[in-house]
Amino acid sequence: xxxxxxxxxxxxxxxxxxxxxxxxxxxxxxxxxxxxxxxxxxxxxxxxxxxxxxxxxxxxxxxxxxxxxxxxxxxxxxxxxxxxxxxxxxxxxxxxxxxxxxxxxxxxxxxxxxxxxxxxxxxxxxxxxxxxxxxxxxxxxxxxxxxxxxxxxxxxxxxxxxxxxxxxxxxxxxxxxxxxxxxxxxxxxxxxxxxxxxxxxxxxxxxxxxxxxxxxxxxxxxxxxxxxxxxxxxxxxxxxxxxxxxxxxxxxxxxxxxxxxxxxxxxxxxxxxxxxxx
Amino acid sequence: xxxxxxxxxxxxxxxxxxxxxxxxxxxxxxxxxxxxxxxxxxxxxxxxxxxxxxxxxxxxxxxxxxxxxxxxxxxxxxxxxxxxxxxxxxxxxxxxxxxxxxxxxxxxxxxxxxxxxxxxxxxxxxxxxxxxxxxxxxxxxxxxxxxxxxxxxxxxxxxxxxxxxxxxxxxxxxxxxxxxxxxxxxxxxxxxxxxxxxxxxxxxxxxxxxxxxxxxxxxxxxxxxxxxxxxxxxxxxxxxxxxxxxxxxxxxxxxxxxxxxxxxxxxxxxxxxxxxxxxxxxxxxxxxxxxxxxxxxxxxxxxxxxxxxxxxxxxxxxxxxxxxxxxxxxxxxxxxxxxxxxxxxxxxxxxxxx
Amino acid sequence: xxxxxxxxxxxxxxxxxxxxxxxxxxxxxxxxxxxxxxxxxxxxxxxxxxxxxxxxxxxxxxxxxxxxxxxxxxxxxxxxxxxxxxxxxxxxxxxxxxxxxxxxxxxxxxxxxxxxxxxxxxxxxxxxxxxxxxxxxxxxxxxxxxxxxxxxxxxxxxxxxxxxxxxxxxxxxxxxxxxxxxxxxxxxxxxxxxxxxxxxxxxxxxxxxxxxxxxxxxxxxxxxxxxxxxxxxxxxxxxxxxxxxxxxxxxxxxxxxxxxxxxxxxxxxxxxxxxxxxxxxxxxxxxxxxxxxxxxxxxxxxxxxxxxxxxxxx
Numbered sequence: 011x012x013x014x015x016x017x018x019x020x021x022x023x024x025x026x027x028x029x030x031x032x033x034x035x036x037x038x039x040x041x042x043x044x045x046x047x048x049x050x051x052x053x054x055x056x057x058x059x060x061x062x063x064x065x066x067x068x069x070x071x072x073x074x075x076x077x078x079x080x081x082x083x084x085x086x087x088x089x090x091x092x093x094x095x096x097x098x099x100x101x102x103x104x105x106x107x108x109x110x111x112x113x114x115x116x117x118x119x120x121x122x123x124x125x126x127x128x129x130x131x132x133x134x135x136x137x138x139x140x141x142x143x144x145x146x147x148x149x150x151x152x153x154x155x156x157x158x159x160x161x162x163x164x165x166x167x168x169x170x171x172x173x174x175x176x177x178x179x180x181x182x183x184x185x186x187x188x189x190x191x192x193x194x195x196x197x198x199x200x201x202x203x204x205x206x207x208x209x210x211x212x213x214x215x216x217x218x219x220x221x222x223x224x225x226x227x228x229x230x231x232x233x234x235x236x237x238x239x240x241x242x243x244x245x246x247x248x249x250x251x252x253x254x255x256x257x258x259x260x261x262x263x264x265x266x267x268x269x270x271x272x273x274x275x276x277x278x279x280x281x282x283x284x285x286x287x288x
Numbered sequence: 289x290x291x292x293x294x295x296x297x298x299x300x301x302x303x304x305x306x307x308x309x310x311x312x313x314x315x316x317x318x319x320x321x322x323x324x325x326x327x328x329x330x331x332x333x334x335x336x337x338x339x340x341x342x343x344x345x346x347x348x349x350x351x352x353x354x355x356x357x358x359x360x361x362x363x364x365x366x367x368x369x370x371x372x373x374x375x376x377x378x379x380x381x382x383x384x385x386x387x388x389x390x391x392x393x394x395x396x397x398x399x400x401x402x403x404x405x406x407x408x409x410x411x412x413x414x415x416x417x418x419x420x421x422x423x424x425x426x427x428x429x430x431x432x433x434x435x436x437x438x439x440x441x442x443x444x445x446x447x448x449x450x451x452x453x454x455x456x457x458x459x460x461x462x463x464x465x466x467x468x469x470x471x472x473x474x475x476x477x478x479x480x481x482x483x484x485x486x487x488x489x490x491x492x493x494x495x496x497x498x499x500x501x502x503x504x505x506x507x508x509x510x511x512x513x514x515x516x517x518x519x520x521x522x523x524x525x526x527x528x529x530x531x532x533x534x535x536x537x538x539x540x541x542x543x544x545x546x547x548x549x550x551x552x553x554x555x556x557x558x559x560x561x562x563x564x565x566x567x568x569x570x571x572x573x574x575x576x577x578x579x580x581x582x583x584x585x586x587x588x589x590x591x592x593x594x595x596x597x598x599x600x601x602x603x604x605x606x607x608x609x610x611x612x613x614x615x616x617x618x619x620x621x622x623x624x625x626x627x628x629x630x631x632x633x634x635x636x637x638x639x640x641x642x
Numbered sequence: 643x644x645x646x647x648x649x650x651x652x653x654x655x656x657x658x659x660x661x662x663x664x665x666x667x668x669x670x671x672x673x674x675x676x677x678x679x680x681x682x683x684x685x686x687x688x689x690x691x692x693x694x695x696x697x698x699x700x701x702x703x704x705x706x707x708x709x710x711x712x713x714x715x716x717x718x719x720x721x722x723x724x725x726x727x728x729x730x731x732x733x734x735x736x737x738x739x740x741x742x743x744x745x746x747x748x749x750x751x752x753x754x755x756x757x758x759x760x761x762x763x764x765x766x767x768x769x770x771x772x773x774x775x776x777x778x779x780x781x782x783x784x785x786x787x788x789x790x791x792x793x794x795x796x797x798x799x800x801x802x803x804x805x806x807x808x809x810x811x812x813x814x815x816x817x818x819x820x821x822x823x824x825x826x827x828x829x830x831x832x833x834x835x836x837x838x839x840x841x842x843x844x845x846x847x848x849x850x851x852x853x854x855x856x857x858x859x860x861x862x863x864x865x866x867x868x869x870x871x872x873x874x875x876x877x878x879x880x881x882x883x884x885x886x887x888x889x890x891x892x893x894x895x896x897x898x899x900x901x902x903x904x905x906x907x908x909x910x911x912x913x914x915x916x917x918x919x920x921x922x923x924x925x926x927x928x929x930x931x932x933x934x935x936x937x938x939x940x941x942x943x944x945x946x947x948x949x950x951x952x953x954x955x956x
Contacts, residue, residue, distance in 0.1 A: 023748035027748040031734070076544075112730070115732065118698060164544075247408065276299045278298060287693070
């Protein structure tokens, strides 16, 4: 028999292939570049404007004094809109994009296995979340160091930390924010199993992220707030106090895990029973 | 495929497990832990003995005073200095939910961090020194108390004496009792209940939750008459009784911060006095006391933002304008006097008329 | 694989979309080693059947066995031995042809990553795409995409190939290459299951045929069987017209005078085996000058079986 010489392998090749595809797509590269442009635009704008004490996010004024704040400001600006936008595009594209190209049927008869394909697709989206967050922070740190003086960083509590600890906190910020996007990715994955029109799944995902953030500021719905996946998105302040607080980190991790579990299993239920007709 | 529906089982189970986890885990913890009984006197002594405790935790404060929601007006997002005005600060305190991280390293070292969205205000006390830091304005205030002149209140008295003094002060107008045990921040607590005997006051009862191991008060809730939810509550949502790192209380102003120095006479409070408020005149006794501020106070409150806020909450009544909450009433008489008390508006009007 | 085993076998296979029966009680048997033509007009249920065979869609009822295993329970172990082209090729337009194949190959857990590059190149070579392997697939013509789809089906040695309309979009040259490819694969022992609405294609390559119409199987067997069944008229040329008329009448056939004087023709109303008829005439002593079994062409037969023929079925 033709298979006697080959053994079933772990199948990590598909994961590798998926990650390669996510990052080789022009569209995704363009989105990453746009994210990198956020800190650059902020830094250049602040550098060019003589009046830096104007209104704006709390950190904007600090940039001219300390370049390391560029990353933080860029992250704060990106979290409500740009990050969910790009993550929504990638997550909404996962299954629906393959269905739209028709490649979904070829992956399935390869056979990729429906659960395995779903996991690999989610892993690809998660990798994009990490890259998207990391690029904002890294571009921010780089442009900040290039355009502004770099001093020891003052935390929100007024305490000062050195470069090494700042690097640790930057890594924690990346971890926190990319984790924040995982729940949204799971929602996108589920929506993506419902349709063969990727744009529909992307738009629905992005609309949900906006809706969640709107609900989160309506005081009448205070009881709902801790259950909204965007509730802890701006909880990054916890990582910038001294002593560092992991309260938000923990609550956020639990919440995102809940969303991953709920929408992951919904996506599985849908995808494993779906007739692939495209 | 007959087994098709089984693929949906995980999707059905996960929310059930999640909801069960959220609902059952708090229930699983014994809601009324068994503790050795204590009388109010013993409990108060217990509290007084907790002054040396070291701990850190998160304090949550919430108000349900029946005020219109003003969070959009008193929003902390606005960068201008206006939001730091006393009125909007008060509004913030009275309408929303606030939280702060608290670190206590003994009777005279403490650090409080109030976190806003991507901003933080710190108050650090270390012996005779105190610092405040506001990350939004990058401003530091440094207060040093003149050493030695500080009268040593309390230290010479035993916890038992303090308890007796407290009870004697309240006894004529208040019933003090200890009700069933409860849990606050995951710890077993005694609950001390103060119930005003006075019918005139809006205060229904005050419940003080006391940690059963250390005697530290963990939670205070003030209930308005006939309300089941606390009108005002402040308490720990989490607490950890471990020794605190001394470096936490040694504050060095960051580079670039504006530092304002204050010298304070050891006799007054550590907090810097912001203005010279006239001492209010108090009429009535106990829970239904009314404080009266003389004419002119109302106009002093005010920048434009403050008056905008006041316009939102004040209702015109006979003889002036009033703010009525479930717990406290404020009456701004037309002649500029301000009357405040934990009583109904008509009593403030009556007091103003005298 | 033993002779006589079936590569594909279905029993009562049914697929219902809402109130519409796309496939109705389908029983097909594809012998191992055969080149099996799956014929039917557009919309007759061919592609839906193929989707069910490959586990892309679930059957409403009925059973499927493929390469000896029950489906869809054994999908994961059977599919690596099956290459398929379903409803046209599908490509990642932003990847090169070679990267497209590598991507799909990586989804197969039995496919070794070590031999991937070599296998991809071999598959590209087999369909004549080597020169365009580095080109981005969005620049491919329809025929090149079709070739790429075939190459994907040939990435690993397969026991069964399921090809849905494999010559779609191919020029005559490509169509011929496809026929040769199918023949050479069959010669290697691979069972090939080809669906098509083009009769000529099936006629030239297949050993076995099944015909579908409106979700039902209307005929199945070897190509010769189907041809034989298609005989509708015999012409007998003989000086012994009366005797011949008598013999034909014995088989229940009404005969008329033929196109020339000494001839008879008879329409085959029932399925009378032509070879037995000729035998009977000879035994009866009819001196035959000629005996012609006139077939409706296979095409007529196909139209007869599928009703309106090439119109898209509702």
